[in-house]
Amino acid sequence: MKIFQGLYPPYFYKEKAYKRNDSASVPVDSLELSRLILEGQNCSYDSLPSHASNLHFSILEKALQKKIGIEKLTPDLLITLGLREKNGKYTNAGALFADENDYRGIDLVKFGDNINVMLDRAQIEKVSVLKLYQDALQKYRQYYQNEVNRWGIPQKK
Numbered sequence: 001m002k003i004f005q006g007l008y009p010p011y012f013y014k015e016k017a018y019k020r021n022d023s024a025s026v027p028v029d030s031l032e033l034s035r036l037i038l039e040g041q042n043c044s045y046d047s048l049p050s051h052a053s054n055l056h057f058s059i060l061e062k063a064l065q066k067k068i069g070i071e072k073l074t075p076d077l078l079i080t081l082g083l084r085e086k087n088g089k090y091t092n093a094g095a096l097f098a099d100e101n102d103y104r105g106i107d108l109v110k111f112g113d114n115i116n117v118m119l120d121r122a123q124i125e126k127v128s129v130l131k132l133y134q135d136a137l138q139k140y141r142q143y144y145q146n147e148v149n150r151w152g153i154p155q156k157k
Contacts, residue, residue, distance in 0.1 A: 046080060046093035055098035056091050057083075059128045098127045106132050108139045 011018050011025070017033045018025040028036060040043060061073040070077065078084035083094035095101045105125035112119050119145070124135050 046091060046096065047086060048092050049085065050090045050092045050095040052090055052095040052098065052101065057098060057099070057128075059099050059130050060097050063130055064122060099128055099131075101126055101128070108136060110139070110143050 011020075017028045018037070019036055035045075038048075040098065046051065057073050057078070062091050063069075064070045064073060074090075075084060077087060080092075081093075082091060083097055084090050090098075096103060103126065105123070105127065108120075108122045108124070109118055111117060112121040120139075121137065122139060124132055
């Protein structure tokens with residue numbers, strides 16, 4: 001007998017939530033329960049309305065001007081990208097791409113000989129995910145993007 005996953009997860013039995021994991025049903029924690037509820041409603045976190053308002057997108061606008069040649073990031077384009085709803089409210093994706101937001105961000109660390117030795121550390125918070133990406137890429141290039149010649153001497157690209 002083969003039992004397929006249902007269309008509307010999560011599944012409840014005796015007031016406990018479960019999900020399919022291969023051929024077994026396993027209990028889920030509250031975070032996974034929230035994710036499964038959204039999935040069952042064909043939604044995702046980034047498509048939900050954000051509590052943020054008055055967002056600005058200059059970093060995204062510059063990136064789109066460079067990559068696809070737009071002149072200006074309009075409200076209609078924000079809707080098309082899923083960053084804003086037709087009613088004018090922003091989505092969580094919009095808040096993530098906004099120049100400033102309330103998200104924790106990332107912690108970039110260059111370690112020395114072991115994890116107790118930090119040679120460089122940058123904590124980047126409350127900025128656009130594009131800024132997070134750009135800063136992480138810059139740190140990568142600064143420390144890790146190099147070649148080693150035949151004598152084992154690093155050569156920067």
